[in-house]
Amino acid sequence: MHQTDVLVIGKGNAALCAALAARDCGVNVTVLEAAPPEESGGNSRFAGGVMRFAYDGAADLQRVTDIPADEVDTVDWEHNTQDEFYDDLYKVTAFRTDERLSELLVTRSLDAMAWLRSQGARFVPNYRHQSAVVDGKRHFFGRMPLIAHGGGPGLVQSLTDTVERKGVKIFYDTRAVSLIYDGERVVGARTKSSGKPVDFHAKAVVLACGGFESNPEWRTRYLGPGWELAKVRGTRFNMGDGLRMALDIGACPYGNWSGRHAVSWERYAPEFGDLSLPESSYRHSYPLSLMINVEGKRFVDEGADFYNYTYAKYGAEVLRQPAQAAWQVFDAKVKHLLRPEYGDRRVTKVSANTLEELAAGMEGINQAAFLKTVHEFNAAVRKDVSFDHSVRDGRSTVGIDPPKSNWANPLDTPPYEAYAITCGITFTFGGVRIVPESGQVVDVNLHPIPGLYAAGEMVGGIFYFNYPAGTGLVSGAVFGRIAGDGAGEAVRQQ
Numbered sequence: 001m002h003q004t005d006v007l008v009i010g011k012g013n014a015a016l017c018a019a020l021a022a023r024d025c026g027v028n029v030t031v032l033e034a035a036p037p038e039e040s041g042g043n044s045r046f047a048g049g050v051m052r053f054a055y056d057g058a059a060d061l062q063r064v065t066d067i068p069a070d071e072v073d074t075v076d077w078e079h080n081t082q083d084e085f086y087d088d089l090y091k092v093t094a095f096r097t098d099e100r101l102s103e104l105l106v107t108r109s110l111d112a113m114a115w116l117r118s119q120g121a122r123f124v125p126n127y128r129h130q131s132a133v134v135d136g137k138r139h140f141f142g143r144m145p146l147i148a149h150g151g152g153p154g155l156v157q158s159l160t161d162t163v164e165r166k167g168v169k170i171f172y173d174t175r176a177v178s179l180i181y182d183g184e185r186v187v188g189a190r191t192k193s194s195g196k197p198v199d200f201h202a203k204a205v206v207l208a209c210g211g212f213e214s215n216p217e218w219r220t221r222y223l224g225p226g227w228e229l230a231k232v233r234g235t236r237f238n239m240g241d242g243l244r245m246a247l248d249i250g251a252c253p254y255g256n257w258s259g260r261h262a263v264s265w266e267r268y269a270p271e272f273g274d275l276s277l278p279e280s281s282y283r284h285s286y287p288l289s290l291m292i293n294v295e296g297k298r299f300v301d302e303g304a305d306f307y308n309y310t311y312a313k314y315g316a317e318v319l320r321q322p323a324q325a326a327w328q329v330f331d332a333k334v335k336h337l338l339r340p341e342y343g344d345r346r347v348t349k350v351s352a353n354t355l356e357e358l359a360a361g362m363e364g365i366n367q368a369a370f371l372k373t374v375h376e377f378n379a380a381v382r383k384d385v386s387f388d389h390s391v392r393d394g395r396s397t398v399g400i401d402p403p404k405s406n407w408a409n410p411l412d413t414p415p416y417e418a419y420a421i422t423c424g425i426t427f428t429f430g431g432v433r434i435v436p437e438s439g440q441v442v443d444v445n446l447h448p449i450p451g452l453y454a455a456g457e458m459v460g461g462i463f464y465f466n467y468p469a470g471t472g473l474v475s476g477a478v479f480g481r482i483a484g485d486g487a488g489e490a491v492r493q494q
């Protein structure tokens with residue numbers, strides 16, 4: 001049996017932020033991590049590390065990172081004003097996002113970034129994916145100019161170092177299995193620690209142990225038939241335990257329980273993410289492609305927007321296709337614009353000098369239908385608008401369904417390449433309901449449950465249907481900090 005003040009369950013970004021915020025209230029903090037050290041850190045450790053937060057220009061970015069003096073003016077750093085962040089969040093969630101949660105997310109996002117920096121995290125300009133040199137000047141696009149140094153692994157490592165330096169004890173290979181609840185307040189958690197049952201008693205518990213994306217049975221139950229067949233992009237440890245434990249004692253479910261973040265993903269990727277090659281299965285360059293299923297048909301507007309705003313919902317569209325699969329097809333004109341992982345050794349791809357040869361190599365595809373689709377598409381492209389991948393260029397198609405709204409190029413320049421994809425699930429949107437200002441979990445009568453807090457993927461009500469890229473880590477930092485602070489202050493005042 002162990003005793004602590006604040007018990008944080010999970011060791012991803014949200015949990016580490018909660019642990020740091022609670023510790024800064026001057027109370028004892030203990031962290032429980034289901035995974036062994038080498039697999040610890042949750043989805044946060046798999047993340048690319050792009051960060052979406054509100055900022056007005058380079059001066060705000062300098063609160064978060066050191067921008068060399070000569071680059072402050074020579075680079076177009078773009079902006080993501082609070083209004084723009086709200087617009088993006090409201091638009092992609094079809095105006096469903098919880099008003100108060102999204103307000104806190106948006107208005108506290110820049111502060112959270114500066115706070116992460118003060119806790120040892122480092123951020124650098126995201127030149128690799130979110131910028132382009134146009135007429136001799138570097139421009140950012142997509143409203144995410146900064147990335148965690150070392151990506152998700154770098155972020156988790158730096159926060160882990162700080163947590164340990166501040167005297168927080170981390171128990172690895174320790175899976176919380178239930179909450180210790182006296183009928184009125186939560187006073188700890190029962191765990192399986194290195195195979196043995198161990199109880200941890202605490203004055204407050206913060207649940208930050210992710211969603212249920214790794215659990216095929218829950219995916220089928222809540223997301224629907226077929227979701228057990230999705231590949232998991234990240235950790236194998238997020239089985240929905242935190243949600244189950246909270247619901248078991250009467251916590252109120254909240255948000256889009258049938259919703260999830262899911263993307264186009266290497267068709268033959270392993271069952272879970274691979275920390276040694278975390279980005280090798282990404283297939284995010286599809287706005288430059290035609291996505292075609294095995295029946296030879298297109299099924300989405302590949303160019304509806306920058307990938308940031310469509311990738312998280314298009315995975316579900318791929319899952320709906322026959323064999324839960326499709327192809328992304330490119331020609332030589334855009335090859336140099338593809339993300340680096342398209343050149344990885346793990347890709348499943350076909351290359352050919354004619355469309356007919358390409359079709360012949362695309363396993364299982366209806367070749368005649370594929371060629372018809374491509375020829376109709378080529379004829380529908382508006383050639384009067386020029387192509388520019390760094391803006392929504394409006395180079396669209398006319399008279400076909402689905403249309404392609406931007407970056408439409410005829411497939412006419414060999415060699416052609418087709419990449420096989422399936423659906424990769426990132427995380428689930430359903431969660432528990434919290435008091436936004438304190439992170440305290442509420443029960444089904446909407447009364448706060450004494451001693452219980454939640455953060456990160458476990459908080460329901462923020463994302464519905466879709467998600468703007470780069471929001472997960474920032475949301476984890478904002479609400480991790482709120483929950484850690486809420487729990488730490490409550491304990492301090494006891």
Ligand SMILES: Cc1cc2nc3c(=O)[nH]c(=O)nc-3n(C[C@H](O)[C@H](O)[C@H](O)COP(=O)(O)OP(=O)(O)OC[C@H]3O[C@@H](n4cnc5c(N)ncnc54)[C@H](O)[C@@H]3O)c2cc1C
Nearest residue numbers: 010011012014034042043044049050176234456457472473
């Ligand atoms: C491949 C990939 C790329 C991504 N890229 C980005 C990006 O660039 N930018 C961005 O903002 N977001 C990105 N995301 C999303 C982002 O990673 C998540 O939104 C975020 O990490 C969620 O943080 P979290 O702390 O809530 O959960 P997690 O980081 O998943 O942490 C959950 C923790 O709980 C632990 N746990 C689970 N069950 C138990 C239990 N019963 N007892 C104890 N511990 C338990 C897990 O082991 C883990 O440590 C990406 C995700 C993936 C998978």
